[in-house]
Amino acid sequence: MDVKQYMVDVGQKARQASRVVAAADSGVKNQALLAIADAIETSRETLIAANAKDLENGRSNGLDEPLLDRLELTPGRIDTMIEGLHQVAALPEPVGAITDLNYRPSGIQVGKMRVPLGVIGIIYESRPNVTVEAASLCLKSGNATILRGGSEAIHSNQAVAQCIVQGLSSVGLPETAVQVLETTDRAAVGELITMPEYVDVIVPRGGKGLIERISNDAKVTVIKHLDGICHTYIDDQADLEKAYAIAVNAKTQRYGTCNTMETLLVAEGIAEDILPRLAATYQEKGVELRGCLNVCALLSDAIPATAADWDTEYLAPILSIKIVRDMDEAIEHINQHSSQHSETIVTENYTRGRRFLLEVDSSSVMINASTRFADGFEYGLGAEIGISTDKIHARGPVGLEGLTSQKWIVLGDGHIRQ
Secondary structure, X not given: OOHHHHHHHHHHHHHXXXXXXXXXXXXXXXXXXXXXXXXXXXXXXXXXXXXXXXXXXXXXXXXOHHHHHHHOOOHHHHHXXXXXXXXHHHOOOOOOOEEEEEEOOOOXXXXXXXXXXXXXXXXXXXXXHHHHHHHHHHHHOOOEEEEEOOHHHHHHHHHHHHHHHHHHHHOOOOHHHEEEOOOXXXXXXXXXXXXXXXXXXXXXXXXXXXXXXXXXXXOOEEOOOOOOOEEEEEOOOOOHHHXXXXXXXXXXXXXXXXXXXXXXXXXXXXXXXXXXXXXXXXHHOOOEEEEOHHHXXXXXXXEEOOHHHHHOOOXXXXXXXXXXXXXXXXXXXXXXXXXXOEEEEEOOOHHHHHHHHHHOOOOEEEEOOOHHHOOOOOOOOOOOOEEEXXXXXXXXXXXOHHHEEEEEEEEOOOOOOO
């Protein structure tokens, strides 16, 4: 296969399809989503058989158990895919919404209209359900999409792709509105991220190495986050029961997610009151504690933290802890070491909480809530395509609105400029 020519062909088809999808009626897009859900329902055996090939190949190639778990399409995960399509179909239509419409002294009306981005390339690993999630969000937001899943899921993704094609064609939308790449050649990724004439945005979903490579090499705008180094700061005016519950949940509810707390900051005035209790719970749950000198003096089970610990996303039952003088030092530490993902303060002092919201420079900043809430579903977006820690266009969980832009519109009635 000539990968370069193949990708040009894919790109041209996506660009053509994007114009059709952008103009599609909301009802037609929703019908397509429901038709895809029906196709998945009737193709369960085909999907599981294709997935079994990927699992067999994965075991033969030495994939570890966590990756095999992410790869597996269980009946429950197929149910979730179907339910997700129904949920996205039920979300409000973002495209065409007009806001901020005002009359100008000249008599014209000026406002903004929400419009699709165009063609979105999505690069992801392992999980076949991402194929459906990404396709549904792009379709609902009026975009065409090119999907490049991991080679380990090629059979599963192609089986899902057939369901998507069936759903699109059943309502008269172009089958090329969602294209799942048929090649596992890594050169296809290099072509995809360097085709600005065909692709408007790239969304990478995967490990830090993948995202760094794409960010460095792409000639197309990238919506991304590299790390999830998230912080919880317990203020000396915190409710200790709230602080305990939040600090435990933020770390231990799930270890391998980007919104899991990796560093706990505690004001020195309440460190002796809260840290021993937290440490006992973390120990019960098998969490290794790495602390500053003051933490190690207070907690016998803590080991000294290195400079690298403050900049590490563990994605594991490991937690770095630092005792800070006050909120000033906490904010300084966060803004120096955070990956600008998600941070929270636990405090009963409203003024301090408001200041924390203003001065902490991250995509999600919270008061008295676990960082684990930094999620598109929890934010009411219905679903998300990923998390963005960039500052332009989309920031934080990227849902339907994040997959659109705005253009200025002007309404006149024969008005001319004097």
